[in-house]
Amino acid sequence: MVGIVGIYRTRIAASPYSSLRRMSDAMEHRGKQRLTLSGTDLHERFALDIRSPVTQDFYAKHKGRQTLVVCGWNVRQDIIDRLLGTQVPLTDNDGASRTQGLSDALILRTNESGLLLSRFGHSTSPIYYQSWEEGLAFSTERKALWRIGLSKPIELEPGQTLHVDAHQPQPTIRTQERTYPGVNKSRSKEELLASLRSRLRDCFNCLHSAENVGVLFSGGVDSSLAALLAKYVCRNVTLFTACGKGSHDEEFVCEAAQALEMELKVVPFDKDRxxxxxxxxxxxxxxxxxxDVEIALPLFVAACAARASGDRILISGQGPDELFAGYARHARLFAEMGEDALDEELRSEIQETHRVNIGRDERAIGYNGLSAFFPYLNSQFVSEALEVPSRWKISPSGIPERKVIFRELAIKMGLPETLASGPKKATQYSSGSQKILSKAVSEKVKIQRDIVSLKPDRIVQLVLDKIGIELGMPIPSMPNAELSIDLDTAHEFAQKIGETSRRQ
Structure with missing residues (x-):
């Protein structure tokens, strides 16, 4: 995803260039292409810097004193041209927004009237902002705001618009609730499967002819179907799995990749790595x-390998567990509370996953200069999935009992039944990241007498917090525990960050 940093000045006399440069330096990993706009290019109160990889998940246009940036995978070029010339943005409820790809987009627009940041309801592109004495700063990553001393960034939630009027002292936030269709019990299973199949194909078609594409691969039905569909439309597709030696994933993914007849790169990690x-x-x-660290670890290591291989896009299979009832708790809820209760729970969980999971995964991938692609979180696919009654997602007597209709969809789209029906553990367990992180901490930390009674997980959390503090991250108050930790690696990386922040 593109990296964006910007400043709106409440005082014209305040120069934005020093702060903007430091913010942009913190986003260097987002790409070497850079567009900086300020002064005569924009309204005199604004300064904007954009870093971008060479991929097709964003569009930027500058015309006169107007600038438009759209982050999204399936936005038509004619819509970009029209948005640049209009004063009022399309809303998420606009009938055209879904078919034009805008319901998945993050839109930034500046002109003489001010700044508009719109994060539509299904956007996987986060953006943060915070006010301070010079005005208001915003960025697609919090670390850019941390770099200029802003420790409490606010996330612009999906469905919200931040409006800065050039003639008003304070920005305003407008919230529009995400809307989903209700469960459709009048359609047959075959009709719903056909619609899901069509929507998913459309989603992958926006990657048509893309080259050097990677897939985060676990061998489960979610990532296997994503790999298969990427193979149909992209060139040079490689599967990447990062896991510990002897973990569940190590052997499992090799068999799955052979079944798909696709190239697989297994990236091992141990406690030292x-x-x-x-x-x-x-x-x-x-x-x-x-x-979050346990889940992101294999993603981050795999993304490092994808970058080294020359890939530009990394596909994630995140989403079907929340859309199609993939967790054991879903089966319990269905059995205890019934179909309607599970329908409502899934609707809530897919909204929550943007906040809890997607931002984390996108940053782990984007830090390595890659564009993250989440096909199952496409707004049209999400809407179709939520129309499916839970009775076709859960089969209490079936094997497997969860994500039933999604597995049927995968088979209809060409996935071998062995992959569509196979069991899959959570990432932190199947990859071995949880155990290996615990081992790494136990070897690098000398436990003092005052914390010897703490549970191992609590000690791991204390160590992670200590590393975060070393890196200058704002960490909530932690117990006054004495830990003897080997922080040489953290010191070296903190020094690297510091050198970047001092670069002129």
Whole structure:
């Protein structure tokens, strides 16, 4: 995804260039192509810097004193031209927005009237903002705001628009609730499967003829179907799996890749590699939360390998578990509370996954200069999936009992039945990242007497927080625990960040 940083000045006398440069330096990983606009290019209160990889997931146009940036995978070029010339953006409820790809987009527009940041309801592109004495700063990553001393960035939620009027002192936020269709019990299973198949094909068609594409591969039905569909429309598709030696994934993915007849690169990691990459990973995903680190670890290592292989796009299979009832808790809820309760739970979970999972995964991938592609979170596919009644997602007596209709969809689209029906553990367990992180911490940390009674997971969290503090990340208050930690790797990476921030 494109990297965007910008400043709106409440005081004309305040120069934005020093702050803008430091923010942009923090986004260097987003790409070498750079567009900087300020002064006569924009309204005098604005300064904007855009870093971009060479991919097709964003569009930027500058005309006169107007600038338009659209982050999204399936936005038609004629719509970009029309948006540049209009004063009022399409809303997420606009009937045209879905077919034109805007319901998945993040739109930034500046002109003489001010700044408009619109994050439509299904956008996987996050953006953050915070006010301070010079005005308002915004960025697609929090680390750029941290770089200029802003420690409490606010995320613009899906469905929200941030409006900065050039003639008003304070920005305003307008919120529009994401809308989903209700469950459609009048359509047959065959009709719903046909619609799901059509929507998913359309989604992958926006990658038509793309070259050097990677797929985060676990061997489960989600990533296997994504790999197969990418193979149909892209050139030079490679599967990437990062896992610990002897983990569940190591053998499983090799058999799955052979069944798909696709190239697979297995990237092993051990406790030394994990400890070495930990500071950069934490900085990339912008959190020290243990579960996030465990989940992002194999993604980050795989993305490093994809970058080294020359790939530009990395496909993630995130989404079907929330859309089609893939967790054990879904089967329990269906059995205890019934179909309607599960329908409502899935609707809630798909909204939550944008906040909890997608931003983390996108940053782990984007830090390596790659564009992340989440096909199952395309707005039209999500809407179709939520129309499917839960009774076709859960089969209490079936094997497997969860994601039933999605597995049928995968088979209809050409996935071998062995892959469509195979079981799959959560990433942090199947890849071995949880155990290896724990081992890495236990070897690098000397536990003092005052924390010897703490549970191992709590000690791991304390260590991750210590690393985050070393990197200058704003960390909530933590217990006054004495830890003797080998922080040489964190020191080295912190020094590297510091050198970048001082670069002129």
């Amino acid at each position: 994990v400890w070495g990459v930990l500071p950069e990973l934490i900085y990339a995903i912008e959190t020290t939360r243990q579960m």
